[in-house]
Amino acid sequence: MILRNAQESVSKKCILVILLSLSYCLTATADEHSHTYEDGEEVVLWMNTVGPYHNRQETYSYFSLPFCKGPKEVIGHYHETIGEALQGVELEFSGLDISFKDPSMKKVYCSIDMSEAQYNAFTYAIKNHYWYQMYIDDLPIWGIVGEIEETGEDKNYFIWTHKKFDIGYSDNQIVEVNLTSEGKTKLVPGTTISFSYQVQWRGSSIPFQSRFDKYLDPNFFQHRIHWFSIFNSFMMVIFLVGLVTMILLRTLRKDYARYTKEAELDDIPHAYMDSEAQVGEVRKLKERDLGDEYGWKQVHGDVFRAPAHPIVFSSIIGTGCQLIFVAMVCILLAIIGDYYQQRGTLLSTAIFLYATTSPVNGYCGGALYSRLGGKEWIKQTIVGSLLFPLLISTTVIIINFVAIYYHASRAIPFTTMVIVACICLFVVLPLNLVGAILGRNLSGNADVPCRVNTVPRPIPEKKWFMEPIIIILLGGVLPFGSIFIEVYFVFTSFWAYKIYYVFGFMLLVFVILSIVTICATIVCTYFLLNAEDYRWQWTSLCSAGSIGIYVYLYSFYYYFFKTKMYGFFQTTFYFSYMALFSFGLSILCGTIGFIGTSVFVRKIYSDVKAE
Template identity: 70%
Template sequence: MTYSTSNRYQEGTADPQMPTSPLSNCPVEYIHMIDGQFTVKMSPVEFLRYIDQKQNEELLLKSLVSLPGWLMGRCFEAERAENRAKNRSSTLLPCTETIGHKNERAYILTLGPFSNDTQLDFWRMVWQSNCKCVVMLTALREGDKKKCMQYWPEESGECGPFFIIIRNSEQFNNYVVRQMIIRKKEETRRLVHFQMTSWGDAKRHMKIDTLLQLRTSVNSITFGDAAPIIIHSGPGISRIGTYISLDILLRQGSGDNIIDIIDTVVKLRSQRAYILNARKEHQFLLRALKVGFSPNQDGAAEETKDDESEEDLYVNAQGKGDIYYEDGEEVVLWMNTVGPYHNRQETYSYFSLPFCAGPKESIGHYHETLGEALQGTELEFSGLDIDFKGEVKKTEYCSVELTQDKFEAFVYAVKNHYWYQMYIDDLPIWGIVGEISDSGEDFYVWTHKKFDIGYNGKQIVDVNLTSEAKKKLSPGAKISFSYEVHFTPSKIKYEKRFDKYLDPNFFQHRIHWFSIFNSFMMVIFLVGLVSMILMRTLRKDYARYSKEEDLDDMEKDLGDEYGWKQVHGDVFRPASNALLFSSLIGTGYHIAVVTMCVIIFSILGDLYTERGSLLSTAIFVYAATSPVNGYFGGSLYARMGGKVWIKQMMVGAFMLPLAVCGTAFFINFIAIYYHASRAIPFGTMVAVTCICIFVILPLTLVGTVLGRNLAGQPNYPCRVNAVPRPIPEKKWFMEPSVIIVLGGILPFGSIFIEMYFIFTSFWAYKIYYVYGFMLLVFVILTIVTVCVTIVCTYFLLNAEDYRWQWTSFSAAASTAGYVYLYSFYYFFFKTKMYGFFQTTFYFGYMALFSLALGIMCGTFGYIGTSYFVRKIYSTVKID
């Protein structure tokens, strides 16, 4: 059965055994005594008084249960051959259109899509009905049962002729609201998608409150809109019936002050067979109506479980908030950047397009922090007059006459799906510049901005933007821009105001949890395997070496001597190019400490809620922990007998900063050529240079001096031979180059799922906030890397190859090579990036990320292997 709202899907002759009038066969018990009057109608107050008596509730439930389940004509469309494979039920129509209260709007009741064919039918139905709102009353899976397929993309994707974009996803209490954009050819429409993630029952009052809250949110979106609301659950219709009947009856009670439960259910069944057919559904409906009509219930359940008043919430927020406004105080609207939707990092100043500013006098330039400047934040005053709690009706603030250049600039922006970003009270807002007509020949720009600002006490806790009034672009036309502002009280706590920008359904998806569990099991397996193999193998080695020690020199067969003991005189020989090696190890220690500190600070301080704070924190921590680099790099260089320690200290201090600055400056030249906001200001360059010279270098020097004096003396368990031992030939898979290539596979396997989430948060429109997951993955990566490199080193030494330092480092560092290869896959198959600037930016910074990851993993591998090597050679008697 195809999805459609056309009447032809309800054709058929009426069944002669079915009642022709919904109430013609209603038995007498459907009519109840209220205040001495027989009636099926009652006011909300009468309903509350009536339903408080248990026997009345049972009588009403009995009447509802005894209603006929089928009160509509037969349908034959589902029996057509092309529709049979699409039917999820033999008794339920895939789609039915029903009438709401006073016929002012319709609902489209449908079953959840379950295949690619029905997914396409669903989006076609959304488009044909010009639907603005979809209500999904189920999770994708509940328990072990699949209820519905995920018919929307994670970020953006195609379904037949439709291209769907997820603009924003906001998590509430047991439901999610997704702002979507649907494009077909050049026409663009907006859709709000509500998904109930947990369905309640009559025994759990909070679930009823949540359903009422969902209904209020849906009605606030669809108020005054004649387009139908599409409602679906999984394969059934019980939840749909509960929601629709609750909505209709609450509307009856608030609008007419009269409700008729029996008539409402009968009318619904005359349009949708077997809807609201079970006793538990009727009981849930009655209890939900009782909550909805209660005097302390305004129809909008709160977003918190506590019955806190607005003043209580204000007091709770006041202790944690930062910015407070007095009534009438100025609220600044900052315009940030504009750029192509698919190229998140390709951004330009908002006024680089021929937008015009408001008439209000400028309050001065916004001074960016170091992190904001490096990330391309470029805030400019909008010129719009907004006062706290001050309502602004639709007001024209400026106009632009489209010259040929301005016309072409707007057309280029609309063709490339330009988006812009603004800030009010540090809360981000996004909007789209314009749209293209179906023919692809006409271009439109949105000219009206409607701001809905929620406040809690004296603080702003929510901001929303609605773009309206699109105007056709043409050379010489005059485009007028306007805005309006509405303030509404909100119960959102100030410290929770950023939660709407997070996407728990994405980051806390079961796949994420499964990947963590899978990596954890890999750790257990590897640790157990390494322990078992090495303990058994080393025990045999020790036994063999002990037996050889008991033999006289004449009894020994030198040809039988083999294994890792034979290289005891060379195993602690300094690594080749000791200066570079020690600098890499010191830098690896430094990166590991910075990573751990930033993760912990992010867990404790929610750094993701402030612009540029994460990058600023990383720079500060990197500079402050520079002694770590000098201590471990300088001490290792001293133990290896290095003489030019000042040179080693300079290399260690500037190795990573020079790589980062070199790449950043190269990309900066491209950004300057493109006039992009990512171009780093000269003052920021000077600031970074000063940090390197006057902070990082002196602190690295302090660490180097301490390391050379406290841990710079070699204390190896074996004496190093004066003449290096020749390395015998070995099988090809024992060669260091092969070990290096294979060494990074398992560590990469333990983190590649997390790489997807990290990449998506940086290169797409997601905010990474699950730093607890990142900390756990960091620990797992460390353990897996150490285990793998210990095994690789054991095989290398057993082949009598003592070049373990560089091999252990490189085998662990090869993980970064696989990450960089994965970045190519992600770029070509998971994004729609294009253009020279965005491509250079992506692969340039992915190379830096992979370099830092490789140095850190290489250091982990060397640390674990160094301890292992020292341990096994300290327990063997060496002549």
């Protein structure tokens, strides 16, 4: 019944949802109203969700518990964005009559006759520490359903029946809301329980721009361990960049000197040698100074050979380029616009940016596929367009069945799914096609410094630690080490009751992660090429992308040792979303590593004379 009502509500407003979602992303302060009120004007109290305190994602409609509504039935506005719908926000009017600056004494707004079913529902919620969330003028308010009192072996369940709202205002704007739960009433089947509320208004010196400061936790996010992790990562960058520069320049200089000397010895004509003895001397000199041929130069005829499965490879790179752009813009907009203050804004912005930046995906993926000699460019465009959306959609549909089974508010309405599908088919795909056409025509010509041999060179045997799989697994260790502290803060803000607002830290960590990923991938690629293995494209992509493996493994540690989550619902949601997050991070970092490695490979082979 709850899901059906939500679907009907969203279906009536699907066009409004799209328009509001787009305008919501274009303006940092867009909302359903202007946050200004006239004296006596209607102030809406929205009831959102209720659920276990330790399972933040397991939320249900507030009125899924047998709470009753107030007498007021008509309100002046309704608002929902696509981001709110995807996040399980279910705003329902409380029915309470609240007017700006108009105090209200204690009023009984409804009563219920406690049946056995209602008693069981309330006691279950109290046993599982259910909390509920409300909104007044976009300011969140939390309250607890009830509490347990133990008397010997008996347990008595009490519910809070009186809500006392203390609302602070500055001029004509609401800047503060506090809730006090009172009226502790014992739950007894067959009795009548009355619910009441009270509203007090007071002037406040808090400026409107700072009204969300009370919800932030600077002691948690700006703790010295956070600063220390940033400093530690920054020192890792300096050390790693210096180490890579020193090792590679020194090694490559030796290699170049060695190959140059070999070329000079080869250029000595035998006609200028007096005897066979001198020829033998030269040969011995070459063997002593140069030894047998080996190293990265030996694969110059195969290093620019197209990788296996070029359609999938170029599609992943195109998707990664788009994710990099979306992530950077989202972080910058969040720094400028304080998106943490508005429900679903960051998710709505990400969806809007992903749709409108699809030409980036098509351009990068299409250009790369063309340079690799691909001919099925339409197939590549379709794969690149739908690769990431299909992965997300498949995972979301699976966990959506779980949410529907539990009648949870996290169940995404069918019409919202249709809206997202239409965005992918009628916005993402065409824009991706435009980008692919531009990429093929502007950057699709292969311009490699070395000629590619017709017959692939056999890959020699090498030691076990030089195998691609080992290099791939080792490639993600340093990048993960540079961000794992920040990952803890991100996890805590998403899975617990912390509001993430330090996007400046996130931007700095993102830059550090990019630098560390590039340096680590270059080192791994050089080791692979030095072992005369020219399969560097997939190796560099997977080496940098292996950070997702370590993030996902860390999510297991976080679940079992840092949270008190329980139940099939929360466990399914947690590990499914963590898999999506880890895979998206793998694509993003893998693309960064491949781009950096491509520049490095082209640089070193541009100075090698093709044989």
